[in-house]
Amino acid sequence: MPAQQTYAFTSTAPLARLRASVAARGGHVRVRTAAGAPFAQRALLHLFFGFLNGIRPIACIDGSYVHSLYVPPTPSTANRRVVEAFLRRTLLGMPTPMAVTIAVTDSCQCSCGHCSAGSGAMHGRATARAVQPAFRRRTGGADVHRVAATQVQRPPLSTEELRRVIAESLDLGVGSVTFTGGEPLLRADLEKLIAGIDRERATVQIFTNGLLLDARRAAALKEAGLHAVHVSLDSPDPRRHDALRGAPGTFAAVRRAVAAARSAGLLVGLSTYATNRSVERHELSRIARLAMDWDVDEVSVFDVIPTGRLLESRSSLLTSLSHRRLLREAACLNRRLGGRPRVTTQTWTNSSRGVAWFIGCLAWNWQFHVNAYGEATPCDFTPLTFGNVRERPLDEIWRDATTHPEWGRRRRACRMQSAWFRERYIDTIPRDASLPYPIGRLDA
Numbered sequence: 445m446p447a448q449q450t451y452a453f454t455s456t457a458p459l460a461r462l463r464a465s466v467a468a469r470g471g472h473v474r475v476r477t478a479a480g481a482p483f484a485q486r487a488l489l490h491l492f493f494g495f496l497n498g499i500r501p502i503a504c505i506d507g508s509y510v511h512s513l514y515v516p517p518t519p520s521t522a523n524r525r526v527v528e529a530f531l532r533r534t535l536l537g538m539p540t541p542m543a544v545t546i547a548v549t550d551s552c553q554c555s556c557g558h559c560s561a562g563s564g565a566m567h568g569r570a571t572a573r574a575v576q577p578a579f580r581r582r583t584g585g586a587d588v589h590r591v592a593a594t595q596v597q598r599p600p601l602s603t604e605e606l607r608r609v610i611a612e613s614l615d616l617g618v619g620s621v622t623f624t625g626g627e628p629l630l631r632a633d634l635e636k637l638i639a640g641i642d643r644e645r646a647t648v649q650i651f652t653n654g655l656l657l658d659a660r661r662a663a664a665l666k667e668a669g670l671h672a673v674h675v676s677l678d679s680p681d682p683r684r685h686d687a688l689r690g691a692p693g694t695f696a697a698v699r700r701a702v703a704a705a706r707s708a709g710l711l712v713g714l715s716t717y718a719t720n721r722s723v724e725r726h727e728l729s730r731i732a733r734l735a736m737d738w739d740v741d742e743v744s745v746f747d748v749i750p751t752g753r754l755l756e757s758r759s760s761l762l763t764s765l766s767h768r769r770l771l772r773e774a775a776c777l778n779r780r781l782g783g784r785p786r787v788t789t790q791t792w793t794n795s796s797r798g799v800a801w802f803i804g805c806l807a808w809n810w811q812f813h814v815n816a817y818g819e820a821t822p823c824d825f826t827p828l829t830f831g832n833v834r835e836r837p838l839d840e841i842w843r844d845a846t847t848h849p850e851w852g853r854r855r856r857a858c859r860m861q862s863a864w865f866r867e868r869y870i871d872t873i874p875r876d877a878s879l880p881y882p883i884g885r886l887d888a
């Protein structure tokens with residue numbers, strides 16, 4: 445049964461006259477705007493859906509189309525909220541987040557060299573020490589350690605604190621909530637947190653290493669209202685994946701987790717990252733092949749970012765040749781695979797050959813991040829804090845961040861991969877500092 449919904453934007457006064465009928469039919473989103481709204485508003489709305497229509501839906505839920513796991517199904521109320529954020533930002537200059545990522549824990553069974561949660565640790569000479577597990581305990585037969593060695597004095601956000609962060613994020617306009625870690629499935633209250641989120645306001649997804657995602661947990665997550673699960677896969681080669689994760693058996697766990705999530709009726713993504721070496725070896729094509737065999741909906745490819753444990757390792761940055769190759773390979777795969785699994789790359793999001801004019805750097809623009817201890821950062825890769833949600837309301841932090849001389853403007857390319865940004869905002873962080881580092885101290 446095709447879904448149809450009327451989109452109205454009455455909570456934003458200048459958009460009060462804009463109304464549209466949005467319907468999913470025949471593989472396309474059909475949009476009809478009512479006369480009376482200014483031309484620019486109607487044109488931008490059509491542009492947004494024109495962009496979505498350039499992508500084939502990967503799934504259909506209750507008649508609504510899923511174009512990407514990161515975009516709430518069209519039409520839906522959560523999708524309308526994302527569209528409203530887009531219109532507010534683009535047309536009215538009112539920064540409004542579409543999405544939030546929240547690290548619900550920094551504990552993890554894996555010990556990845558590229559872990560961004562390691563940004564909670566000291567950098568510079570102290571990195572090697574911080575990479576060692578700070579705490580160890582046995583859970584389900586696997587070692588669990590806390591990544592952020594320097595923050596052990598403060599407890600992670602409690603269930604109640606996380607609920608407040610989520611509520612404040614939704615009040616800011618967010619239409620997509622993503623739980624990350626560490627490993628989010630280590631939190632016993634994860635289902636409770638998910639169930640507490642109004643599905644009309646936002647879709648919820650998690651990123652997981654898959655080790656704890658069995659049939660029972662997948663069913664509980666689905667029951668709680670989870671929209672999608674992204675399982676991390678670092679390499680299509682089982683032995684290399686296990687080695688990169690520092691935990692034997694993780695490749696087999698990914699396979700099992702994907703199957704469990706699928707059987708539970710969840711949307712499923714594989715999440716990976718590109719390095720110069722993996723691009724050269726066309727590993728993405730092999731991962732896409734696995735994704736097809738495993739009936740996965742989307743493959744997300746992040747650029748390797750010098751952050752966390754790699755903060756000092758600029759040599760790991762993708763070269764422009766790798767970016768170009770990755771763009772070509774992803775485009776070719778999307779053509780060959782017919783749109784499912786969809787291959788989404790950060791390179792495409794941040795490149796002028798992709799959709800940088802439309803999306804670009806998400807940090808304090810379309811999205812923000814809250815770490816396991818409540819520090820609000822531009823994204824989970826940028827080790828700079830704009831305040832702690834335990835101490836300040838999120839809307840105040842958002843206002844400060846989006847009027848900051850740097851984050852108050854849109855950037856098309858990834859800041860964390862930019863030489864001038866790193867010179868100004870990363871290299872100036874004192875070498876013995878605990879991360880994330882307060883932005884105010886760099887601005888002073």
Ligand code: SF4
Pocket residue numbers: 749794804805806807822823824825826857858859860861
């Ligand atoms: S700096 Fe911007 S583009 Fe780079 S990882 Fe963070 S949000 Fe993404």
